[in-house]
Amino acid sequence: MxxxxxxxxxxxxxxxxxxxxGSKSITNRALLLAALARGTSHLTGALKSDDTHHMAHALRTMGVIVEEPDPISFVVISDGVLRKPNAPLFLGNAGTAMRFLTAAAALVAGPVALTGNAAMQKRPIAPLVASLRSLGIVVEAPTGCPPVTVRGRGSFDGDTVTVDAESSSQYVSALLMLAAGGQRPVLVALEGDAIGARGYIDLTVTAMRRFGAQVERQGATAWMVQPGGYRAADLHVExxxxxxxxxxxxxxxxxxxxxxxxxxxxxxxxxxxxxxxxxxxxxxxxxxxxxxxxxxxxxxxxxxxxxxxxxxxxxxxxxxxxxxxxxxxxxxxxxxxxxxxxxxxxxxxxxxxxxxxxxxxxxxxxxxxxxxxxxxxxxxxxxxxxxxxxxxxxxxxxxxxxxxxxxxxxxxxxxxxxxx
CATH class of the missing domain: 3.65.10.10 (Enolpyruvate transferase domain)
Incomplete structure (x- = not known):
């Protein structure tokens, strides 16, 4: 060594x-969206690294087929449903995987525990947890950092969620991707106008639209997401x-x-x-x-x-x-x-x-x-x-x-x- x-x-x-x-940010967004979509998606130019391997492994444990035909491609085959894993999802120190999957776990029928390494267990997630709870989702995160347990019901009924995104735009991206799995249109809005790296939210919205979601910006600090989930797509990662x-x-x-x-x-x-x-x-x-x-x-x-x-x-x-x-x-x-x-x-x-x-x-x-x-x-x-x-x-x-x-x-x- x-x-x-x-x-x-x-x-x-x-x-x-x-x-x-390939872009880590786009690869992990695309992997999750492909897993939530019905059909077969091809991701080319993708990143193969510790962070994306954690995301791919977690999706596999939730019943999604994730194939890796070559060093820069994923093929994701899904019926659009994430299933309860048999063990906690270990995500290392992959921040995107932790934040995105914590939200997506609300679409699982049953409890999902998510954890990571020692460094991950010091990274805040309380603002995302608070926003999920406001949608009626049961989430437990005793320290305000991982580990987190989400007790999902397969969907959720809330229609409005606000989020404190000052410390991370990933909270907004996580809620936006979740929102398309709701029972009704969901308005995702910022608390105030402070936000870290707004450009990453634009990446999320672009990826969601590529996978068939309907999402529209409502002024400078809110987005409206229609229900209906996602459909399979092919995406080349920049x-x-x-x-x-x-x-x-x-x-x-x-x-x-x-x-x-x-x-x-x-x-x-x-x-x-x-x-x-x-x-x-x-x-x-x-x-x-x-x-x-x-x-x-x-x-x-x-x-x-x-x-x-x-x-x-x-x-x-x-x-x-x-x-x-x-x-x-x-x-x-x-x-x-x-x-x-x-x-x-x-x-x-x-x-x-x-x-x-x-x-x-x-x-x-x-x-x-x-x-x-x-x-x-x-x-x-x-x-x-x-x-x-x-x-x-x-x-x-x-x-x-x-x-x-x-x-x-x-x-x-x-x-x-x-x-x-």
């Missing part, structure tokens, strides 16, 4: 072509925009030329908004609002360490409830390279660049968080002696990350447990 990967700064610009993995940010940043840091096969404006995922900021490196703006491209913030924070001027990241408090507290993690790990390189100021992250001679080698803790590993690896493109601990955590969303960097000309040195 590889315990660490040390990155040797390249002696030349990184150049080449990389085939990005490449993962969050993954693209690492390659865009690697290109910027090395003055390279990396072909990822998609133009930035071809992505529908919100993290693609980071491209315009990365393109401005080393003159990124003094303040960056990360609220609508949350998974790109760690990438941008590493770039900021080499920017010409300091960068403050604002409206990023939601990063505290991801796979780890990413604000604290990025401040801590960047500051291993140079003291106070990055600091937390309440819920802002402030990165103040230093001259190259102030950087030092560092062993980077990753907190079992794929985004910390992948973003902090970018620092190794400029700073000698950067070692990424637990590099296999990238399997959550981008299993081929290290292979792809190597293919571009980056040299990595493995540290194995038996060598210590």
């Amino acid at each position: 590889t315990d660490a990967l040390t990155i040797n700064p390249p002696s030349r610009p990184l150049r080449g072509q990389v085939t990005l993995p 490449p993962d925009a969050s993954a693209a940010t690492y390659l865009w940043a690697a290109e910027a840091l090395t003055n390279g030329a990396i072909d990822i096969g998609s133009a930035a404006d071809a992505f529908t995922q919100p993290d693609a908004l980071a491209y315009d900021l990365i393109r401005r490196f080393p003159h990124m703006p003094a303040e960056i609002d990360g609220s609508q491209m949350q998974d790109a913030v760690p990438t941008l924070a590493v770039l900021a360490a080499f920017n010409a001027t300091p960068v403050r990241f604002v409206r990023v408090s939601n990063l505290r409830v991801k796979e780890c507290d990413r604000l604290r993690a990025m401040a801590t790990e960047l500051s291993r390279l140079s003291p106070n390189l990055a600091i937390e100021e309440v819920d802002d992250l402030v990165v103040t660049p230093v001259s190259p001679e102030c950087f030092r080698p560092a062993r980077i803790e990753t907190y079992a968080d794929h985004r910390i590993a992948m973003s902090m690896a970018l620092a190794g493109l400029r700073v000698p002696g950067i070692a990424i601990l637990d590099p296999a955590c990238v399997n959550k969303t981008y299993p081929g990350y290290w292979r792809d960097l190597t293919s571009l000309g980056l040299a990595l040195e493995s540290e194995l447990s038996h060598m210590r």
Whole structure:
């Protein structure tokens, strides 16, 4: 087992072509919608990673046939009914799977328990639980985090639900996908106007419509979903925009030329908004609002360490409830390279660049968080002696990350447990 990967700064610009993995966000939405649809659905260009494997396995345990004919495809065969599993659904630290399946479990006739690893059991789910209860669904989550038990009745009768989506847009997406399985039209509305990464709700609505649902926006903060469920469909999953940010940043840091096969404006995922900021490196703006491209913030924070001027990241408090507290993690790990390189100021992250001679080698803790590993690896493109601990955590969303960097000309040195 590889315990660490040390990155040797390249002696030349990184150049080449990389085939990005499919979007995790779209793949997990499509898997669930296909499982709720009657018929056979084909998903191509899909992501195969820890997160999507957790979703696929959970659906199989609820009676859905999920086949994997090749490394980038799923075939989902369903009668549109999810059945009571014989054991709790274990979802690792897959946030989309946990939130989406907690809502979908209301459509199961019988109790469904959902749990995850230790990190998942610290991730909040109380706002979603409260919204489900308002629809008359019996849900138990004693700690406000997983494990969760949903005592479904096969459908539900509620017609209006509000949700506090300030900490996660996934709550809204979960309720929207559930709503099409109701007995009557359902209005899904926000409490207030604060919402994390609104673009992901647009992804959800687009996917729902592809699978036959009728959903219409009602002003800026509500959606009306008609009953009737879903019908099978074929869907090609676009490449993962969050993954693209690492390659865009690697290109910027090395003055390279990396072909990822998609133009930035071809992505529908919100993290693609980071491209315009990365393109401005080393003159990124003094303040960056990360609220609508949350998974790109760690990438941008590493770039900021080499920017010409300091960068403050604002409206990023939601990063505290991801796979780890990413604000604290990025401040801590960047500051291993140079003291106070990055600091937390309440819920802002402030990165103040230093001259190259102030950087030092560092062993980077990753907190079992794929985004910390992948973003902090970018620092190794400029700073000698950067070692990424637990590099296999990238399997959550981008299993081929290290292979792809190597293919571009980056040299990595493995540290194995038996060598210590």
